[in-house]
Amino acid sequence: MPFQRLFVFLASSLLVACASTPSGAADGEGAKLLVVLHDYKNGQDLELASESHTKRVEYYSSARGDASRKVQTDEIMSAFVGQLTRSGFEDHARAGRAPSLPASDVVRWGLEVERDGQREHWLIGNSTDMEALKDFQECRDTFLQLYNITVSYQTVENQDGGKIFDDSKAATAGKKR
Secondary structure, three states: OHHHHHHHHHHHHHHHHHHOOOOOHHHOOOOOEEEEEEEOOOOEEEEEEEOOOOOHHHHHOOEOOOOOEEEEOHHHHHHHHHHHHHOOHHHHOEEOOOOOOOOOOOEEEEEEEEEOOEEEEEEEEOOOOHHHHHHHHHHHHHHHHHHHHOOOOOEOOOOOHHHHHOHHHHHHHHHHO
């Protein structure tokens, strides 16, 4: 059921975004958005970026040691950040970047939103009240649903990768079968 709600939300948001003029349309760019989910329990960060923030082709064409960032369209990211706002992100957020902390049981989760270079963050820990925790869980679940359905590519250097295209070796391997 949550997946269907997210799909309907994203589809309707995309229709609204297509019908309206996106911010920055005059210069060919939308909002530069980056949303980071920090899991302080295990030290993992997941990132969703708009195409105006991270150029999809350039990013996916370079080898990286970390594949935690996924790139989504400007329209979807704008709708997503709007949903985070409606779910209470701005009511709880503080200005600035989320702290870099080692794995911890005191601070459990963090959500960070960067809009055109300005950052806000929201941390959840042991002392968080139940209403704020409920709001955060909604934001986190929405993030994870969008993250999981966003296609991602990773460039990897593989010295043996070209061998599958070597006809002489492929013919020899076929005879050994």
